[in-house]
Amino acid sequence: MSSHTQPTFERTAGRLSATVRPVPTTPRRSTLLDRALAAHVQRSITDSTVRLELWDRSSPYDSSRPSVGDLVIHDRGTLIGLAVNPDLYFGEAYMAGRLDVRGGLEPVVEALTRTTPLPTSWRARLSRALAVPNTLSNARHNVHYHYDLGNDFYERWLDRELVYTCAYFERPDMTLDEAQEAKLDLVCRKLQLHPGEIVVEAGCGWGALAIHMAKRYGVHVKAFNVSKEQLAFARERAAREGLNDRVEFIDDDYRNVRGMFDVFVSVGMLEHVGLSHFRSFSEVVQRSLRRDRGRGLLHFIGRDTPCALNAWIRRRIFPGGYTPTLSEVASRILGPAGMSIVDVENLRPHYARTLELWSAQFETAKDSVREKYGESFTRAWELYLAGSQAAFATGWMQLFQIVFTPRESPPPFQTRAVLFDPKAPS
Amino acid sequence: MSSHTQPTFERTAGRLSATVRPVPTTPRRSTLLDRALAAHVQRSITDSTVRLELWDRSSPYDSSRPSVGDLVIHDRGTLIGLAVNPDLYFGEAYMAGRLDVRGGLEPVVEALTRTTPLPTSWRARLSRALAVPNTLSNARHNVHYHYDLGNDFYERWLDRELVYTCAYFERPDMTLDEAQEAKLDLVCRKLQLHPGEIVVEAGCGWGALAIHMAKRYGVHVKAFNVSKEQLAFARERAAREGLNDRVEFIDDDYRNVRGMFDVFVSVGMLEHVGLSHFRSFSEVVQRSLRRDRGRGLLHFIGRDTPCALNAWIRRRIFPGGYTPTLSEVASRILGPAGMSIVDVENLRPHYARTLELWSAQFETAKDSVREKYGESFTRAWELYLAGSQAAFATGWMQLFQIVFTPRESPPPFQTRAVLFDPKAPS
Numbered sequence: 001m002s003s004h005t006q007p008t009f010e011r012t013a014g015r016l017s018a019t020v021r022p023v024p025t026t027p028r029r030s031t032l033l034d035r036a037l038a039a040h041v042q043r044s045i046t047d048s049t050v051r052l053e054l055w056d057r058s059s060p061y062d063s064s065r066p067s068v069g070d071l072v073i074h075d076r077g078t079l080i081g082l083a084v085n086p087d088l089y090f091g092e093a094y095m096a097g098r099l100d101v102r103g104g105l106e107p108v109v110e111a112l113t114r115t116t117p118l119p120t121s122w123r124a125r126l127s128r129a130l131a132v133p134n135t136l137s138n139a140r141h142n143v144h145y146h147y148d149l150g151n152d153f154y155e156r157w158l159d160r161e162l163v164y165t166c167a168y169f170e171r172p173d174m175t176l177d178e179a180q181e182a183k184l185d186l187v188c189r190k191l192q193l194h195p196g197e198i199v200v201e202a203g204c205g206w207g208a209l210a211i212h213m214a215k216r217y218g219v220h221v222k223a224f225n226v227s228k229e230q231l232a233f234a235r236e237r238a239a240r241e242g243l244n245d246r247v248e249f250i251d252d253d254y255r256n257v258r259g260m261f262d263v264f265v266s267v268g269m270l271e272h273v274g275l276s277h278f279r280s281f282s283e284v285v286q287r288s289l290r291r292d293r294g295r296g297l298l299h300f301i302g303r304d305t306p307c308a309l310n311a312w313i314r315r316r317i318f319p320g321g322y323t324p325t326l327s328e329v330a331s332r333i334l335g336p337a338g339m340s341i342v343d344v345e346n347l348r349p350h351y352a353r354t355l356e357l358w359s360a361q362f363e364t365a366k367d368s369v370r371e372k373y374g375e376s377f378t379r380a381w382e383l384y385l386a387g388s389q390a391a392f393a394t395g396w397m398q399l400f401q402i403v404f405t406p407r408e409s410p411p412p413f414q415t416r417a418v419l420f421d422p423k424a425p426s
Numbered sequence: 427m428s429s430h431t432q433p434t435f436e437r438t439a440g441r442l443s444a445t446v447r448p449v450p451t452t453p454r455r456s457t458l459l460d461r462a463l464a465a466h467v468q469r470s471i472t473d474s475t476v477r478l479e480l481w482d483r484s485s486p487y488d489s490s491r492p493s494v495g496d497l498v499i500h501d502r503g504t505l506i507g508l509a510v511n512p513d514l515y516f517g518e519a520y521m522a523g524r525l526d527v528r529g530g531l532e533p534v535v536e537a538l539t540r541t542t543p544l545p546t547s548w549r550a551r552l553s554r555a556l557a558v559p560n561t562l563s564n565a566r567h568n569v570h571y572h573y574d575l576g577n578d579f580y581e582r583w584l585d586r587e588l589v590y591t592c593a594y595f596e597r598p599d600m601t602l603d604e605a606q607e608a609k610l611d612l613v614c615r616k617l618q619l620h621p622g623e624i625v626v627e628a629g630c631g632w633g634a635l636a637i638h639m640a641k642r643y644g645v646h647v648k649a650f651n652v653s654k655e656q657l658a659f660a661r662e663r664a665a666r667e668g669l670n671d672r673v674e675f676i677d678d679d680y681r682n683v684r685g686m687f688d689v690f691v692s693v694g695m696l697e698h699v700g701l702s703h704f705r706s707f708s709e710v711v712q713r714s715l716r717r718d719r720g721r722g723l724l725h726f727i728g729r730d731t732p733c734a735l736n737a738w739i740r741r742r743i744f745p746g747g748y749t750p751t752l753s754e755v756a757s758r759i760l761g762p763a764g765m766s767i768v769d770v771e772n773l774r775p776h777y778a779r780t781l782e783l784w785s786a787q788f789e790t791a792k793d794s795v796r797e798k799y800g801e802s803f804t805r806a807w808e809l810y811l812a813g814s815q816a817a818f819a820t821g822w823m824q825l826f827q828i829v830f831t832p833r834e835s836p837p838p839f840q841t842r843a844v845l846f847d848p849k850a851p852s
Contacts, residue, residue: 346767
């Protein structure tokens with residue numbers, strides 16, 4: 001394989017630390033021009049009550065107003081970056097340590113998010129038009145970039161089963177472990193799995209859902225993934241639990257799914273597909289599901305209106321990512337595949353809570369992460385988790401679970417009472 | 427008012443009986459050409475196993491095959507109509523008595539529906555482009571056309587509260603009365619109404635939901651409608667139940683809704699709005715709902731893919747009607763209004779069951795309907811009910827209930843358990 005499709009782990013981690021540059025020479029005192037620019041940036045975020053502070057402790061913020069927290073800008077380059085392209089440079093500067101936050105990262109980012117207008121649709125369209133297509137090799141590269149950081153890294157702050165998607169807090173006081181298991185089971189109940197049925201899973205992470213379905217519901221699962229590290233973990237676990245005859249973990253792209261299935265499920269993978277590949281995704285769904293009694297579930301981060309992923313997240317965290325609207329998924333994937341939408345649940349507040357718990361565990365593991373992966377990597381992940389929590393808390397991002405069937409198939413349930421049925425397997 | 431915006435009842439009923447024409451002279455025996463044409467029509471429906479029969483009892487159907495029922499064509503004009511434009515002429519011929527069905531109207535129509543390909547998207551687009559806009563006066567006219575047939579007519583076959591939308595069979599053995607009440611309550615629970623809140627209802631039918639909300643949940647309701655007969659009925663009922671201080675029935679178009687509300691609800695009205703007015707509808711939703719704790723519900727007949735309403739239904743039953751996709755509602759109404767979709771439930775099988783029960787009650791009342799409204803009117807309604815049942819049974823039509831909130835508002839519930847909470851008011 002070429003180094004492009006299979007970058008080494010070192011290279012991947014390197015990309016996240018490449019921005020640690022020495023702070024450019026900035027005069028100890030801010031100039032009149034610096035302060036004018038700071039006042040401009042402050043005005044653009046004035047509704048957030050986040051206070052700007054320059055390297056010489058001067059601030060354009062009205063000191064008589066209360067504030068939720070401070071953005072401390074350490075140099076002129078960062079100030080200019082924030083004025084010109086805050087979407088990108090906020091993250092760049094934060095991870096490089098050229099920008100600090102006082103008053104708690106999440107509350108400050110949430111306040112900024114809450115008061116930022118959603119990008120206008122022409123910006124979203126332009127950004128989508130410029131997106132790099134997720135060809136088979138790019139997709140493998142992008143997945144490798146994020147998911148092959150080492151299982152060890154994710155084990156430090158995810159739940160015990162390594163479920164790296166929105167949990168379901170069936171009761172508000174559930175632990176993360178409980179809420180992730182509740183989510184796996186919610187997905188199974190929505191799909192009304194029957195023993196012996198055959199399920200295809202497009203993008204299976206570390207295998208928790210595939211194993212849950214096989215173990216608790218007696219189905220056979222073919223689970224696709226292109227992350228080597230995740231596959232190794234999932235296979236090892238399935239073998240250990242004696243499920244090798246019921247779960248098959250396949251090292252391949254979702255576009256290469258072949259065969260006919262009772263159930264199609266994809267949790268947290270659609271965000272990586274990219275709008276220009278929705279047609280391929282649609283074709284896979286159409287050709288994989290039996291028409292007479294098939295059903296499927298898509299679980300993905302979505303939007304109210306079309307909007308490109310934040311520029312920094314795309315550059316540093318999820319290359320190739322796009323979070324679609326419900327409408328884009330309905331009209332470009334499910335409609336053309338001849339599918340009927342049966343049920344949609346927006347779990348937005350559950351993702352805000354999930355991210356809050358991930359952040360708390362990350363905080364605990366921070367020193368050891370910093371030691372192994374370096375300072376800028378650690379700061380990047382800290383910001384990514386806090387920013388995502390803010391996006392879900394403020395309604396900038398949504399989490400949709402869609403249940404669908406081929407038009408000819410009956411819906412898997414007549415009323416939602418089955419989702420709460422204590423007689424269902426658990 | 428002009429006679430155009432306010433046709434008399436006689437004119438409305440007349441439009442539904444205008445096609446009773448004497449059957450054109452058709453030779454007693456079918457000709458070679460008739461039989462060739464019949465063979466052509468038979469081929470187009472051959473998968474349905476519906477058998478065609480001509481006026482001389484000849485049939486192009488392979489008599490060794492089983493069949494679900496017969497279409498009996500009484501004259502050459504009907505045969506030509508079915509060959510050229512079956513969407514329109516099936517209904518026209520049936521209501522005029524120039525076409526009969528043997529083997530049960532619903533099973534035959536369902537078999538035909540099940541095997542008909544969905545219209546291609548260019549046909550749907552053309553048909554949508556040619557749609558007459560529902561201006562304020564057209565809208566009033568269209569509503570009058572359907573809903574002012576006389577409350578007496580609807581009382582013959584609807585439930586006791588005159589709920590003319592999909593019921594909710596919380597238990598499969600519910601009666602129509604029980605299932606309609608369960609639907610009213612489901613809507614209220616999805617909206618999590620609190621006493622004292624102010625609700626606006628766009629299109630309120632005979633007032634059952636407005637009255638249920640006010641009586642059971644203690645909210646204040648402003649309910650809009652442009653059907654004189656329905657308004658008279660609703661007002662009389664509210665007065666009788668002592669709810670005049672909590673429910674106001676307003677004789678006006680939804681576009682004239684003014685004020686700020688906690689809740690926006692519209693059940694079975696969006697189908698009459700028409701795609702070209704989705705922007706106005708969106709603006710009404712946006713300006714009516716408070717941003718900090720608002721929520722809304724849309725309940726409407728929808729589609730998997732864009733598709734014009736059947737030509738005959740549009741001509742005879744619902745002038746101006748259009749049944750949108752979930753995607754059209756999300757991207758043209760809710761997205762632009764700054765709303766987040768919280769929850770979508772497709773009640774398709776519930777509408778098939780509702781229509782089955784309506785048809786059964788219509789059958790019981792048929793003689794008295796025929797006596798008052800005439801033969802073709804009765805046959806038109808019979809076909810409309812059977813055709814609608816078939817459309818929901820086969821997945822040609824969907825019934826979506828969408829719960830939404832302004833992006834800034836919290837969702838009305840964290841999990842769906844509240845929808846099944848026995849402690850909720852009932």
